[in-house]
Amino acid sequence: MRNPKLNRVGRLLIGLLGPAIIGSFIIVVHVFVSAGVKEGLSIEMSQNVLKGFVLFLLAAPIFIGLQSLVYTIVMEFIVRPKVRLRYVYLVASCMLGTASGLVIDVIFNDHPFLSIIGTITGLLTGLILYDKNIAKFA
Helix, strand or coil, X not given: CCCCCCCHHHHHHHXXXXXXXXXXXXXXXXXXXXXXXXXXXXXXXXXXXXXHHHHHHHHHHHHHHHHHHHHHHHHHHHHHHHCCCHHHHHHHHHHHHHHHHHHHHHHCCCCCHHHHHHHHXXXXXXXHHCCCCHHHCC
């Protein structure tokens, strides 16, 4: 399946908003699976998880807005013009995601899984943003 080519505005919007959506989804899935293993699945738990997703989605830009802005600027204006290999592009995206997770980890002590979530978020955002025709862009 081929991803549609994104223009610069689309890439900037995904770089700014994508990490909040992806990170919130990863956290909610983690909470849902953890709670499901401990307590079993129920309607109330599913409703609470859905409410949690909405709250994470609303709060995420407050906590990762600056990191998403830095990610977007670095990936669009520094990495994208210089990097042609998908592997290198994705490694750069993962590293920026990890750095973002570490910043949040410093704010909220004793949550080292946030850097792992940042890495996964960076990978998924990079996969969305990578364009196979990257070598041809001007």
